Amino acid sequence: MPTGGDGKPGYDQDAHRQTLLNWVDKVGGEASAAMVFDFTTKGILNTAVEGELWRLIDPLRKAPGVMGWWLAKAVTFVDNHDTGSTQAKWTFPSDKVMQGYAYILTHPGTPCMFYDHFFDRGFKDEIATLVEIRKRNGITATSALKILMHDGDAYVAEIDGNVVVKIGSRFDVGAVIPAGFVTSAHGNDYAVWEKAGGTATLERS
Template identity: 70%
Template sequence: MWPFPADKVMQGYAYILTHPGTPMIFYDHFFDWGLKNEIAQLVSIRDRHGIQPDSELRIIEADADLYLAEIDGKVIVKIGSRFDCGNLIPAGFQVVAHGDGYAVWEKI
């Protein structure tokens, strides 16, 4: 069973697919829930930047409505309901994925 409420599943994937560790994708989410394209996009970002179990993680901000972290100096992920966090994103990053409650930037 997936421990995240159904409306938070993609936030969970944004976290596990951009952070250090060994992520797992549930078959049902990928094939039956219609999340294949969003999940595949996050996997592509992970692969493109070589995120590994020992990648470096730097938490930029952690509040009730915003979690913002940088991985290996190449990827930034935002999870949470706060929309405006542009002042926390360093220059040289562009949005490459986004969805309900998450966004991912990569260094250009």
């Protein structure tokens, strides 16, 4: 990915995501079933969870990776067999893994879970809870995303008007959580709310 002077990914990753979408076009574009691993989102998310969550929005207020341009073609992921595991070429920050899953499992795109995280790292129950929230609310690859906050220590987004997710170390984000939502999941620096009246059972926090 293009980097800035500090060695971190530059804010503008349009060229990177365009390269990925050019590949999709070459194998059939919209008419084909081809999808692409959203390495742009993975790279930005790797850095964003380290106190730079402002990176998770592009100048048009969309998601900054492939999913911000072509939702249906983006396969989102935290790590895979190339970036994580024994190869460990581009590993997601180990203490922030669940922030990554809270992001991809509530957002549009097609999320892909890493075997090691689910079975070997002790995240199975938390990931499964997020999967159930996604299924219960019918979140799909082309769901509507509305970004409510994008500061260094807090990112908050609303999906399809039914789910709100927060990642980041800031605890108090109540001012941007829409009325009528209740907490359905929470963990290390992440929380998810669902619209009241559905199947969520926990009280709003």
